[in-house]
Amino acid sequence: MKKTNWTVWVSNLSLPILLIASVVTFALLNDKFLTQINLTNILVQNMHITVLSTAVLILMIIGGIDLSIGFQISVVAVLIARTIKEGILPIWAAIVLGILVCMVLALFNGAMSRILKSHTMIVSLGTMAVFQGLSFLLSQSKTYGGLPKEYQYIAQYRIGGWLPTSAVITLVLVLVVGWFLKRTYLGRHLYAVGDNPEAARLAGLNVWRIKYLAYLIAGALVGVTAVLLSSRTGSADSGMGPDLTFTGITACVLAGVALKGGEGTLWKVVVAVFVLGVLANGMQLVGLGTYPQYIAKGAIMLGSLYLSNRSQKAA
Amino acid sequence: MKRFLTVLVAVLAIALLASCAAPTATPTPTTAPQATATPTLAPGKVAFVMMGLNNPFFVALSEAFKAGFEAQGWTADVTSGEFNPQTQIAAVENYIAQKVDVLFVWEVVPGSLDTVTQQAMDAGIKVIAFVQELANYDAAMKSDDAKVALDEVYLASLWTSTALKDLTTINVALITMDNTAVCKTQADAIKANLATIIPTAKIVTTYDVTAESVEAGVTAAENIYTTHPEVNLILTVNASPALGANNYFTGVSSPMTDFTKFGIFTINGSTELHEAIAASGTDKAPLRGTIVTAGIEATIGDMLKLANGTRDGTYKDKFTMYAENLFINASTLDEYKSTGTVTSIKESQFGK
Numbered sequence: 001m002k003k004t005n006w007t008v009w010v011s012n013l014s015l016p017i018l019l020i021a022s023v024v025t026f027a028l029l030n031d032k033f034l035t036q037i038n039l040t041n042i043l044v045q046n047m048h049i050t051v052l053s054t055a056v057l058i059l060m061i062i063g064g065i066d067l068s069i070g071f072q073i074s075v076v077a078v079l080i081a082r083t084i085k086e087g088i089l090p091i092w093a094a095i096v097l098g099i100l101v102c103m104v105l106a107l108f109n110g111a112m113s114r115i116l117k118s119h120t121m122i123v124s125l126g127t128m129a130v131f132q133g134l135s136f137l138l139s140q141s142k143t144y145g146g147l148p149k150e151y152q153y154i155a156q157y158r159i160g161g162w163l164p165t166s167a168v169i170t171l172v173l174v175l176v177v178g179w180f181l182k183r184t185y186l187g188r189h190l191y192a193v194g195d196n197p198e199a200a201r202l203a204g205l206n207v208w209r210i211k212y213l214a215y216l217i218a219g220a221l222v223g224v225t226a227v228l229l230s231s232r233t234g235s236a237d238s239g240m241g242p243d244l245t246f247t248g249i250t251a252c253v254l255a256g257v258a259l260k261g262g263e264g265t266l267w268k269v270v271v272a273v274f275v276l277g278v279l280a281n282g283m284q285l286v287g288l289g290t291y292p293q294y295i296a297k298g299a300i301m302l303g304s305l306y307l308s309n310r311s312q313k314a315a
Numbered sequence: 316m317k318r319f320l321t322v323l324v325a326v327l328a329i330a331l332l333a334s335c336a337a338p339t340a341t342p343t344p345t346t347a348p349q350a351t352a353t354p355t356l357a358p359g360k361v362a363f364v365m366m367g368l369n370n371p372f373f374v375a376l377s378e379a380f381k382a383g384f385e386a387q388g389w390t391a392d393v394t395s396g397e398f399n400p401q402t403q404i405a406a407v408e409n410y411i412a413q414k415v416d417v418l419f420v421w422e423v424v425p426g427s428l429d430t431v432t433q434q435a436m437d438a439g440i441k442v443i444a445f446v447q448e449l450a451n452y453d454a455a456m457k458s459d460d461a462k463v464a465l466d467e468v469y470l471a472s473l474w475t476s477t478a479l480k481d482l483t484t485i486n487v488a489l490i491t492m493d494n495t496a497v498c499k500t501q502a503d504a505i506k507a508n509l510a511t512i513i514p515t516a517k518i519v520t521t522y523d524v525t526a527e528s529v530e531a532g533v534t535a536a537e538n539i540y541t542t543h544p545e546v547n548l549i550l551t552v553n554a555s556p557a558l559g560a561n562n563y564f565t566g567v568s569s570p571m572t573d574f575t576k577f578g579i580f581t582i583n584g585s586t587e588l589h590e591a592i593a594a595s596g597t598d599k600a601p602l603r604g605t606i607v608t609a610g611i612e613a614t615i616g617d618m619l620k621l622a623n624g625t626r627d628g629t630y631k632d633k634f635t636m637y638a639e640n641l642f643i644n645a646s647t648l649d650e651y652k653s654t655g656t657v658t659s660i661k662e663s664q665f666g667k
Contacts, residue, residue: 032542037570041537141374143529143587145558149567156567164568233529234562235587239555243526284538290494290523 011307015255015271018300019278026282033285040162044155046277047166048228049247050270054177055221056248057269061181062214063194063261064120066109069222069248071131073241076102076226078135081144081236084151091151099223105131106219110212135238145235155231166228173224177217178266190214195262251276254301256308275300356626358388359416363445364406366421368395371585375611380419383615384622400427407431411438417622420452421445441625443618453625454634456617458608463582464501464552466606466640468512469665471548471580473644474603475513479547479576485516488539490532490551490560491523501552501582509550519543524556532559540570547576554584554605561591561602571601578603589648596645604644612655614638 026033052069059066080098083089089097109127113120155166181187192200193210201207225244230236255272257264276297283293361384368374377393384391392415394406400423410418411434418440422428429450432442436451444455479485487509491502502521509516520543524531535556539546540563551557560579564571571577578595579602581588594600609617617636624630642660643651651657 030542035541038538038541041534041541045534045537136368141368142371143555143558145529145562145587146590152567158568229530233533233559234566235529235558237529237555237587239528240530243528281538284522285542290525 011256011310014304014307015268015275019271019275022275022278022282026278026286029286030282033282036162038281038285040158040164042274042277042281043167044164044232045281046273047155047164047170048225048232049244049251049277050170050273051173051221051228052225052244052248053251053269053273054174054266055218055225056252057255057257057264057266058177058181058190058214058218058221059120060252060257060259061190061194061261061264062211063197064110064113064211064214065249065259066106066120066124066218067245068105068109068124068128068131069218070242070245071128071135071238072102072105072219072222073226073229073244074135074236074238075105075131075138076223077230077236077240078139078144078238080227081147081230082138084147085144091148095227098226099220102223102226103216103219106215106222107212110215114208114211132238132242135241139236139238141238143235143237147230147234147236151231152234153231155228156234166232169224169228173221174266174270177221180217181266186210186213191262193261247276250297250301254304256304356623358384358390359626360390360392360413361417361419361622362392362394362410362413362415363419364394364396364403364410364421366396366423367398371587372583372611375585376614379611379615380618383612383619387619389622396421396423398423400424403428404431407435411435411440414438415440416626417441417443419443419445419456419618419622420449422447422449426450441622443621443625452633454621454630454636456614456621456636456638458638458640460497460500461504463606463608463640464504465508465512466642466662467501467550467580467582467604468505468509469662470604470606470642470644470660471550471578472513472665473642473660474578474580475516475548478578479515482547482576483515485513485548486519486543486546487516487548487550488543488546489518489521490535490539490549490556491521492525492527492553492556493523494525498552505550505552516548519546527553527555529555529559529562532556532561533563534559536560536563544570547578549579549601551579551581554581554588557581557584557602557605558587558591561600565591565594565600574598574601577601581605583607588643589652592643592645592648604642607641607643607651609638610641610651610655610657 032038055069076098079101080094083094083097084091109120109124112123112127116123157165159165189205189210193205193207197207229240251272252269255265255268279296280293283296363380365373365377368377380393381391396403396406403423407428408431418435420428420432420442425447432449433451435442442452444452446457448455475485489502489505492498493502506518509518520539522535522539524535532555536559549560557579563569575598582605584605588602588605591600591602592604595603621630621636640662641651641657643657647657647659650659
């Protein structure tokens, strides 16, 4: 019994332990690691990934997975940048439009999944190509740089000279989503629908309505990701989103979010994002290149899966 | 709900497609170049299987290719390889079926088109390798990757010799992308020759990015500045990370406001760099220059020469034509934008 508790305990706290161990290790190896400027770097480099991973979590809780989110980011970032650069809309309206468009794109995935009676992963393979085409058509393969300072402030401004606005926005979003998932009936319904849709239906839940709600929330979060990312870089292009898809899914898998749905804890996802972010930042600072980073990430992922399996057996 | 979704999706699709068709503020000029070779055969069918069309340079090149050849009476077509060997193989097969006369091929994965390009040659098509060498071809158009990188350092040396002449050591950060063979060749060339071209230069850090993205450049710049705030010069092997680094230092939370002793140089890139390079002339931005592998018009001119020359036998037996590098900085930018080439800075002035 003691052994079982120990296994579950280690599994639950493995990510925070890993994060602390990483921070201590890199702090010992490089005196710049724990400086204010570098800690701010770690924050700003991972805020858009945190918001995106939150979106991925919501989709995975309902048993879905969306491979098209990267190009959704590209479509929305380019749309916002173009409408601002060409003076079509004021900044606030462009952002609202972008987030709404992203919600519709996400809802489109959900609707296609229902209409075609296919898993969202398969559907999103198709919609990924559609969104890719849209993003290149919208951008005309150009980079929209030189976005206004007012737009850059969204992600780049430092409150008190050090606290990034992107961190505040992300914190608020994470708290709201965390509250929604844990404290509201609808939030708990997402888990129920993901865990066993048939049982949820028999219990009187409107399964597809709940799934559509999840897609809308995830879409809004992906839209915010696009805003944070384009504000951070001061530019937008069609290639800016796709790499993030894998990062978001990796963070969720590392956090033990079940691919089958019905499981997933937001705080673990946030910690997983920071584990990956600290690794990337720290390894770069101590002079380890890209390839050791790949190996480290892969090893951590495998270790996490091992602990997750042991935990499930123990439970 | 279904009906609502259908209407919503339809509205979205129409709105997005409508916005795609909207005119842009700064369209890329793609004027047809003048013919630079006198053909002895009537213009025929020419096609270009490109790597992809995912950046402004590729798109501008593809548009100029069509415009340039069609202006000379050719029937021209372009296919995006989508960075996928299978797509490229299918494209070459389609052009064999269409019996084109000349086929330009920019191979994504070395060796992936060996069989199909041989089939094209067997079918009487003149195959011209573009940038990437093929196993089977009649002629090739290439750039010398190492030379491009050296020219970047020469361009940087023009700036360091005046702006940083008082410094005993110029601290250099190198942003590489070693997961791409061309970029690795260029980074190695910079590392091997930097001290020779700029004797006071010293590489204090090398930051390897995995993606050619602006965000990767922002992150690289953040980390470089954290560990090496003393850096005076950043050299990159591709344009997007250079733009990202520039955007970081010119952003609203930039740790640096005085760029008089700080510069960024890169390779290739397109119109997205022009704004920053222009601003560097008054030290309002640190992105000071790039090396462009020939102007697009010059490239199309060379392609016309090769297309005609391979058909009439002037160019054969794997004849290779090397592209000229153009030096773009704040002083040559207007010349480049108005003429498509640069003559005011030439390789020869660096004693090459």
